[in-house]
Amino acid sequence: MKDRNVLIFGGAGFIGSNWAERLLATSAAKVHLFDDLSRRGVRHNLEWLQRSADPQRLQVTVGDVRDPNAVARAVRNASEIYHLAAQTAVTRSLDDPRHDFDVNLGGTLNVLEAVREAGHRPFLLFTSTNKVYGEMGNRPLVVTRERYRYADGGGVSETQPLDFHSPYGCSKGGAEQYVHDYARSYGIPTVILRMSCVAGPRQFGNEDQGWVAHFLYSAMAGVPVTIYGDGRQVRDVLYVGDLLNAFEAIVEKRGLTEGQIYNVGGGAENTTSLLELVGQIENMTGRRLRYATQPMRPGDQVIYVTDHARLTRETRWHPETSLRETLDAVLDWWTRHRSLLPQAALPQTRVAAKETGFSIPLQELPRTA
């Protein structure tokens, strides 16, 4: 692809920084990261990228998607846009629904309007969530000692009715519907991915979001976790590298994928319950992961397993990395970075309010908005 100018909103984050690294390593694309650095720890991801990238190919804007002018300036030269910037935690959305709304829905409208007004119709991929399907009370469940299962087996496909639950579910669900409609109403080439749990290196997981990393880091740090509910809740886990393969497959098949919505996740072959993950972490690390239990939190799904058959059929994409390999990669990253990121090992509640140890002071980051 010639003259690829890739803009990543939320580009310092877990998925965004991995995507930037992939693009810089394997393509000739110019990469522009736009992020307000509000997620604790993500400055380290920027430092990591800036250390190895050709400065001619990497641009960083410290900016907020709630600022329509900054968003419009960033969109001006982009040929491809990945909109990953978000308030990502259901818990925080319940505490502060207006902030969640402003960032997730308002910020997405700013991106869409900037794209519409730019006139050159850049490709836009939006990362939505399985939370748009709500509790899925239409799926009878079976309970075993360590996990829930769907009575009919299988997973959740795009035909599952939408049922936004929690302010986060509403803001992401509303945003994805706007993105979908801008494809219809204004002919903007968009793709929406409804993603379940993604894990891998560079994830600053904590109790509010990124639970697989949070459990693993807590085991290594000897800090107990809280399990909300009976621990039999099930998720499928997708390795971040496999998600990036999906991004590439979607771009490659743009003729088919534009205007579409896909469920993407690790699928039935990569599921775990919370209790099973505790056991697996203890086996692989030899560390005990202690936990306390609390009642289930609002907006939590008892089970979510992705049926990614549609994406697989249309792009030939499928997850290649097992849950064990994903855990090994997360542990490896933690092992190599724990001295640099001591605070990342601790759950959010245990991190001191003041942040220390960032090796790029904010004022030294390039500001190009």
Ligand SMILES: NC(=O)c1ccc[n+]([C@@H]2O[C@H](COP(=O)([O-])OP(=O)(O)OC[C@H]3O[C@@H](n4cnc5c(N)ncnc54)[C@H](O)[C@@H]3O)[C@@H](O)[C@H]2O)c1
């Ligand atoms: N990681 C997952 O398991 C998962 C699952 C489903 C959906 N998603 C979605 O994928 C996207 C990326 O998730 P992630 O795991 O990389 O999260 P992340 O928190 O690591 O990355 C999000 C980035 O957005 C930035 N950001 C937040 N508010 C912003 C604002 N107002 N303006 C500009 N930047 C802002 C943060 O600083 C952060 O770097 C999010 O939209 C999230 O909702 C993630």
